[in-house]
Amino acid sequence: EGLDENTSIADIVRDHPESGVFLVSSYHEKTICELKELKMPAVLLNHYDPDMLSVMPDNLMMVMQVIDYMAEMKRRRIAYIDGMPDSRNAKERWNAFRFAMYAHNLEVDDNLYFAGNWTYEGGRAAARELLKTEKLPTAVFAASDMMAAGVMEELRQSGLRIPEDISIVGYDNLDIDVMLSPPLSSALNRRSNLRLAASSDCRMRYEGLVEAN
DSSP states (O other): OOOOTTOOHHHHHTTOTTOOEEEESOOOHHHHHHHHHHTOOEEEESOOOTTSEEEOOOHHHHHHHHHHHHHHTTOOSEEEEEOOTTOHHHHHHHHHHHHHHHHTTOOOOGGGEEEOTTSHHHHHHHHHHHTTSSSOOSEEEESSHHHHHHHHHHHHHTTOOTTTTOEEEEESOOGGGGGSSSOOEEEOOOHHHHHHHHHHHHHHHHTTSOOOO
16 A cells, blocks of 8 residues: 555554555655554565565666676666665665676766666656766666656657667666657566565564564
8 A cells, every 4th residue: 555754554554463564665764663663574675674674676686687788789888877875776776787887898987877866857857967968878777667767758858769879778677668658678676576575574574483684
C-alpha cells in the first residue's frame, strides 16, 4: 500500500499484528522509525538500513552488463546520472559504473556526472546540464528508469535522435520502459527474485531464525 509523509504505518498494520511488512523502494524516515518501534517483521526491498533486514540488487553485476553492452556498441563517452547521494543504491551503482568503465579502459569524465535525485524531473534537469557540455557524450547511463525517462524526453525535445545520436540506458526495468518512444533499454532488476528473498528473510526473522544484517 502506498505511503506518504502523512500516513502512519501503525494505522495500516494495527488490525494485522501477525503480518510482516515489505517496504519497497521509496520510503520516509518516519516510516522506518515507526517500524522499528513496532518491532514487527519487516524487510526493506531495494533499500538499506543498518538496523533492519535489507534485500539489495546485485548492482555491480547489472551495471557491468550495461557498460559491457555500451562498449560493444562502440559507445565510449558515457555520461552518468546519479540518484540521491546518501542512498546506498546510488553509492553502489556509481562505484560499479566507475569500476566497469575502468575495466573497459573508458574514461570517467567528471564533466559527465550529473545528479538526478531518482526523479523524472531530476533526469530532465540533468539532461539540460548535459546539453551545456562542450562535447556531448555518445551514451547516457541513468541509475534509475525514472531519471532515464526524464533524460530521454529532454534530449528528444532538444532535437537529438535516440539512439542514433545518443544512447540512453536506465536501471530497474520498470513497466514504463515499453511506453516510451523509443522503448527505454534498462538494466534488468529482477524484482521477483528480490521479493522472494525478502519474503524468506521476513519469515525467518519472525520465527527468530535470523537477526538484522
